Amino acid sequence: MPVSIVTGGAGFLGSHLCDALLEKGHTVICLDNLVTGHVANIEHLAGHERFRFIKQDVTEYLYFPGAVDYVFHFASPASPVDYLQLPIQTLKVGALGTHKALGLARAKGARFLLASTSEVYGDPLIHPQPETYWGNVNPVGPRGVYDEAKRFAEALTMAYHRVHAVDTKIVRIFNTYGPRMRLNDGRVVPAFISQALRGEPITVFGDGRQTRSFCFVSDLVEGVIRLAESAEHDPVNIGNPAELTVLDFAETIRRLTGSRSPIVHRPLPVDDPKVRQPDIRRAREVLGWSPRVSLDEGLRRTVDYFRDMV
Ligand code: UDP
Numbered sequence: 333m334p335v336s337i338v339t340g341g342a343g344f345l346g347s348h349l350c351d352a353l354l355e356k357g358h359t360v361i362c363l364d365n366l367v368t369g370h371v372a373n374i375e376h377l378a379g380h381e382r383f384r385f386i387k388q389d390v391t392e393y394l395y396f397p398g399a400v401d402y403v404f405h406f407a408s409p410a411s412p413v414d415y416l417q418l419p420i421q422t423l424k425v426g427a428l429g430t431h432k433a434l435g436l437a438r439a440k441g442a443r444f445l446l447a448s449t450s451e452v453y454g455d456p457l458i459h460p461q462p463e464t465y466w467g468n469v470n471p472v473g474p475r476g477v478y479d480e481a482k483r484f485a486e487a488l489t490m491a492y493h494r495v496h497a498v499d500t501k502i503v504r505i506f507n508t509y510g511p512r513m514r515l516n517d518g519r520v521v522p523a524f525i526s527q528a529l530r531g532e533p534i535t536v537f538g539d540g541r542q543t544r545s546f547c548f549v550s551d552l553v554e555g556v557i558r559l560a561e562s563a564e565h566d567p568v569n570i571g572n573p574a575e576l577t578v579l580d581f582a583e584t585i586r587r588l589t590g591s592r593s594p595i596v597h598r599p600l601p602v603d604d605p606k607v608r609q610p611d612i613r614r615a616r617e618v619l620g621w622s623p624r625v626s627l628d629e630g631l632r633r634t635v636d637y638f639r640d641m642v
Pocket residue numbers: 411412413507518519520521523524535536537538542544578600601604605
C-alpha cells in the first residue's frame with residue numbers, strides 16, 4: 333500500500349486529505365509546524381496504525397527514512413489575514429518549503445503534488461479563469477507574498493519535472509470551505525458564519541459585489557486525489573463554478589443560520605480580486621471530476637461544525 337507524506341497535514345485541507353488517504357489504505361506521514369495548522373484537526377487519528385505526525389517546518393531539511401510514494405505539499409498560510417501577518421513565512425514555505433518537498437520527492441522517486449491556488453490569477457481580467465490564463469498579479473502589493481510564492485512554487489515544480497523528471501502535479505485550488513476551518517482565520521466563510529451565529533453584524537468588505545465560488549472540502553479532496561493518480565503534469569483548477577457575490581453570500585448565511593444579524597460594510601482589502609470563478613473543463617476532461625456538494629448542503633454541514641464553537 334502507498335506511503336504518502338502530507339506537508340501542512342494538520343491544516344484545514346491537509347487534515348481532510350490525511351483522512352481520505354488513510355481511508356484509501358495509504359500510510360500517511362503528516363508534517364506540520366503548527367503555525368496555522370492545529371493538532372485538534374488530526375487528534376482523531378492519534379493511535380491509527382498507518383498514521384504518524386511529525387512536527388516539522390518544511391523549510392528545513394526534510395529527512396524521512398524508507399519508501400515514499402506520494403508527497404502532497406499543502407503547507408502554507410492560506411487565509412489573507414494569515415499571510416498578511418506572516419508574509420516572510422509565507423514566501424519561505426512557498427519557495428524554500430517547495431524546494432525541500434520537491435527534493436524529498438526526487439530522492440524517493442515519489443509523485444509530487446503542489447497545492448497551488450486561484451490567487452495565481454490575481455485580480456483576473458479573464459472570467460471565468462482557465463488554466464491557460466497567466467494572471468494579473470501585483471508582485472509588490474500585500475497579497476503578493478502569497479500569490480508570488482505560489483507562482484514561484486509552480487515554476488519550481490515544472491522545473492523539477494522538466495530537469496529531474498519528477499512526476500509532478502499542480503492543483504489550483506479555488507475558495508474551499510468546510511469543517512476544521514479556523515473560526516477566526518479571517519476568511520469569509522468562518523467570519524460570516526460566526527458573526528451570524530453570534531448575532532453580530534456581518535462584515536461585508538467593500539460594496540460586496542465582488543464574486544467568489546465556493547467548493548466543499550470533500551469535493552476538493554476527491555479532485556486532489558484523482559489528480560495525484562492521473563498522468564497530468566499541467567495545472568488543473570479544482571473548485572466549484574457556482575459563483576455568487578459576497579453580498580449574496582452574506583444573505584445565504586443569514587438564511588441558513590436563521591440569523592437577524594445586520595450587514596455592515598468595511599473597507600475592501602488592497603488588491604481584493606473583483607471576480608473569481610474556476611473554469612473546470614480540464615478537471616472534467618482529464619479527471620472526470622466535478623463537484624457534487626451544493627452550497628446549501630456544504631454550508632449546513634459547516635454551520636453545524638461551527639455551532640458548538642461560537
Ligand atoms: N470578505 C468580506 N468580509 C469578511 C471577510 C472577507 O466581505 O469578513 C470578502 C473579501 O474581501 C473577499 C471575499 O470575502 O472579497 C473572500 O475573502 P476570503 O478572505 O475568504 O478569501 P479570498 O477569496 O479573498 O482569498
